[in-house]
Amino acid sequence: MNNSQALLKTVICDDHPIVLEGLSAILSAEKGFYIQKITQTGEELLYAISQLQPDIILIDAHLKNELGFDLIHTIKAICSTDYSPNIFIITSYMDEYMVSKALQNGATGCISKSISGDEFIQAIKYPKVVPRTNSIENKISINDSKQPGIELLTQREKEIIHLISFGNSSKQIAEILCISIFTVETHKKNIYRKLKFNSATELLAWYYANKDLLSLTTDKKID
Numbered sequence: 275m276n277n278s279q280a281l282l283k284t285v286i287c288d289d290h291p292i293v294l295e296g297l298s299a300i301l302s303a304e305k306g307f308y309i310q311k312i313t314q315t316g317e318e319l320l321y322a323i324s325q326l327q328p329d330i331i332l333i334d335a336h337l338k339n340e341l342g343f344d345l346i347h348t349i350k351a352i353c354s355t356d357y358s359p360n361i362f363i364i365t366s367y368m369d370e371y372m373v374s375k376a377l378q379n380g381a382t383g384c385i386s387k388s389i390s391g392d393e394f395i396q397a398i399k400y401p402k403v404v405p406r407t408n409s410i411e412n413k414i415s416i417n418d419s420k421q422p423g424i425e426l427l428t429q430r431e432k433e434i435i436h437l438i439s440f441g442n443s444s445k446q447i448a449e450i451l452c453i454s455i456f457t458v459e460t461h462k463k464n465i466y467r468k469l470k471f472n473s474a475t476e477l478l479a480w481y482y483a484n485k486d487l488l489s490l491t492t493d494k495k496i497d
Contacts, residue, residue, distance in 0.1 A: 281306055281307055281308035282306055282307050282308065282329045282330050282398075283308050283310050283326065283327075283328040283329045283330070284301055284307055284308065284309050284310060284328055284329065284330040284331075284332065285309075285310050285311045285312070285313065285319065285322050285323060285326065285328040285330070285331050285332070286298060286301075286309070286311075286312045286313070286332045287312075287313045287314070287315070287316070287318070287319040287331075287332065287333045287334060287337070287342070287345075288312075288314065288332075288333075288334040288337075288364070289314045289315070289334060289337050289338040290334075291314070293334070293387070294312045294314070297332065297364075297394075298312055300391040300394060300395070301395070301398075304395050306399075307330075310322070310326045310328050311326060311328075314337075314338075315337065315338070315339070316337060316339075316340045316344075316345050316348075319331075319333065319345065320345070320348060320349065320352065323349060323352065323353075323359070324352055327357055327359070328359055329359055329360065330359065330360050330362070330398060331349065331359050331360070331361045331362065332362050332364050332385075332398075333345055333346075333361065333362070333363055333364065334363075334364055334365070335363050335364065335365040335367075335372065335376075335384075336365070342363050342364075343363065343375055343376065343379045343381075344379075346361055346363075346379045346380045346381055347379065347380070349361060350380055360382040360383075360398070360401060361380070361381050361382050362381060362382055362383050362384070362385050362397075362398060362401075363375075363376040363381045363383075363384045363385070364384075364385050364386075364387055365384060365385075365386060365387065366386075366387045366388065368384065368386035368388070368474075369474065370438050370441065370443075370474040370477075370478070371441035371442075371443065372384055373473075373474040373475050373478050374438065374439055374440065374441040374474075374478055375441055377478055377479070377482055378439075378441075382401045383397060383401045383475060383479070384475055385397045385398070385475075397475075401479075423468060423469045423470075423480075424484060424487055426468040426469070427465065427468060427469075430451075430461060431461055431464065431465050431468075433451065434447060434451075434458065434461050434462065434465065435465060435477065435481050436481075436485075437450060437451075438462075438474075438477070438478070438481075439478060439481050439482070439485075444458045444459055444462070465477070
């Protein structure tokens with residue numbers, strides 16, 4: 275493709291051929307994307323990245339013999355100082371733990387396989403957390419994750435967001451804070467309402483962008 279240099283070069287890794295074909299078809303049909311390679315194993319993915327240096331890397335959270343999360347550290351280790359791709363974990367089981375795990379390991383974001391094709395494209399084009407590199411900044415618009423709203427949160431709500439960031443479930447949070455699960459769920463609903471977020475991805479991206487501004491009283495997590 276002659277115009278590939280002007281497009282978002284993309285490599286996809288998933289051990290299900292039908293998923294690879296589907297994602298490849300969705301992105302290929304969208305202006306602005308160029309599918310460089312589709313792979314089914316971590317080894318194939320790492321080789322493709324070292325040879326092709328894609329802008330976008332999509333990795334299934336659970337490959338046949340390895341976790342997509344674990345590959346992020348290796349990818350970052352082989353990247354040069356002037357090359358920093360956007361890495362997305364894709365998953366069939368989207369929850370706060372999955373999002374937290376992806377962001378903690380250095381992913382740009384976590385995307386559910388259950389959303390529509392248009393939503394999938396938007397999640398890649400406009401990530402909430404993204405490495406600030408010249409090569410990618412010139413190609414896509416980047417949303418600033420920092421948003422007002424900290425002053426709206428109670429101390430308890432801040433604590434709950436902090437515990438969510440470690441991947442704790444509502445049951446685990448209730449045990450840590452010695453409150454009921456119902457109370458935790460009520461706090462979570464209030465958090466999403468106050469910050470005007472609709473997903474765990476938005477909430478955790480906001481948290482990682484603003485955590486230094488939050489005054490927290492707990493560092494507890496469930497291992």
